[in-house]
Amino acid sequence: xxxxxxxxxxxxxxxxxxxxxxxxxxxxxxxxxxxxxxxxxxxxxxxxxxxxxxxxxxxxxxxxxxxxxxxxxxxxxxxxxxxxxx
Numbered sequence: 001x002x003x004x005x006x007x008x009x010x011x012x013x014x015x016x017x018x019x020x021x022x023x024x025x026x027x028x029x030x031x032x033x034x035x036x037x038x039x040x041x042x043x044x045x046x047x048x049x050x051x052x053x054x055x056x057x058x059x060x061x062x063x064x065x066x067x068x069x070x071x072x073x074x075x076x077x078x079x080x081x082x083x084x085x086x
Contacts, residue, residue, distance in 0.1 A: 010076055010080075011073075014069065014072070014073045014076075017069060018066060018069055021062060021065045021066055021069065022062050022066070025058045025059075025061040025062035025065060026054075026055070026058035026062070028058070028061065029054050029055075029057040029058035029061055030054050030058070035061065036057055036058070036061055039057050039060060039061055040052055040057055043056075043057065
């Protein structure tokens with residue numbers, strides 16, 4: 001398998017995982033399942049309210065989950081790039 005095929009495969013896998021995390025974040029926040037419940041409790045405490053926007057909670061949860069994935073993608077891209085230079 002050449003380097004371009006390997007890079008394309010890893011990019012597709014990371015994109016698929018990102019899509020799955022995005023969908024699951026909004027589903028979890030809509031049905032008030034953990035880990036969204038912790039974020040909902042924190043949001044209600046900070047803003048001293050009993051109401052919360054589900055889309056906002058899902059978006060925040062998605063960002064929290066996607067940041068490590070994006071860091072991992074940068075690391076993988078950097079290692080593939082350094083292998084190509086050697």
